[in-house]
Amino acid sequence: MDRDKPQSKFYFKGMSLIFRVRDLLLPRRDVLEEVGIKPGFYVLDYGCGPGGYISALGRLLGTSGRIYALDMHPLAIRAVQKIALREKIENLETIHSDRETGLPDNSLDVVLLYDVFHGLSNPNGVLEEIHRVLKPDGILSLSDHHISKDRIISRVTETGLFRLSGKGSKTYSFLRE
Numbered sequence: 001m002d003r004d005k006p007q008s009k010f011y012f013k014g015m016s017l018i019f020r021v022r023d024l025l026l027p028r029r030d031v032l033e034e035v036g037i038k039p040g041f042y043v044l045d046y047g048c049g050p051g052g053y054i055s056a057l058g059r060l061l062g063t064s065g066r067i068y069a070l071d072m073h074p075l076a077i078r079a080v081q082k083i084a085l086r087e088k089i090e091n092l093e094t095i096h097s098d099r100e101t102g103l104p105d106n107s108l109d110v111v112l113l114y115d116v117f118h119g120l121s122n123p124n125g126v127l128e129e130i131h132r133v134l135k136p137d138g139i140l141s142l143s144d145h146h147i148s149k150d151r152i153i154s155r156v157t158e159t160g161l162f163r164l165s166g167k168g169s170k171t172y173s174f175l176r177e
Contacts, residue, residue, distance in 0.1 A: 029056040031114075034168035035141045040064040041109040044101065046130065047071055047116030051080040058089040068103065070095040099126055103133045110139045114171075117155070118146035124159055131161040131176055139165070140174040 032053065037043060039062040045053050048069035057067050069080040069092060077094045084092045095101055099122065111130045120126050130140055140162055144152060152172055156162050162174035 029060070031143070031170050032056050032060055032112075034171050035110060035112075035139060035173065037061065037110055042066045042068070042107060043110045043112065044068040044070060044103070044108050044130075044133065045112045045114075046101075046126070047113065048080055049073075049076050049115075051076070051083045053112060053114070054080055054083045054089065054092065055087055058084075058087060058092070061091065063091055065091060067092040068095055068101070068108075069093070070097055070101060072096070072098040099129055101129060101133055105132055106135050106138075108133050108138055109135060110141060113140060113142045113144075115144050115146070117142060117144040117152070123155060127156065127159050127161055134176055136176055138176060140176075141171045142174065143171045 037057070037060045039060070041061055042065060043057055043061065045057065045067065048054070048071045051069065054067065054069060061067060067089065069077075071077055071080075071094075074096065077096050080092070080094050083089070095103075111134060113126075113130070117123060134140065140156070142152060142156065147155075149167075149172075153164055156172075156174055157164060161177055163177055164172060165175045166173040
């Protein structure tokens with residue numbers, strides 16, 4: 001994420017609790033299935049927070065895929081690492097960063113940008129980094145209930161980096177230009 005500094009420990013713990021309740025009501029696998037993630041894909045959860053998507057990704061990708069979980073908050077990184085240990089997800093790598101992934105160009109099949117876009121201080125910089133690491137046919141899957149549908153589409157497409165390729169009930173899919 002690209003805010004000036006991570007949220008407080010208290011805020012992060014509260015957010016984590018709210019997300020756990022959300023995940024019980026709306027399973028994360030339902031969201032991910034909309035994207036078309038398949039076994040063997042390389043996926044980045046950009047702004048992974050407390051790791052709500054990690055378990056579902058582990059099951060969808062199998063052992064042949066790879067999960068990258070990026071967040072600027074050290075507690076998020078630790079939470080994701082605990083999930084990976086508990087669920088024996090060995091194909092996961094955490095990235096502690098506020099924007100740069102450190103991943104090779106054209107290396108990812110999907111980037112998840114869920115519920116963080118509204119809070120980015122440099123959204124164009126983040127979109128440039130995502131564009132760089134996505135494969136030419138890779139998908140940027142975006143969802144953010146803090147921003148209207150029209151605003152999401154215009155903010156992503158006005159960069160000239162992505163074009164809208166589809167809308168599910170929970171996510172928007174963009175392809176690289």
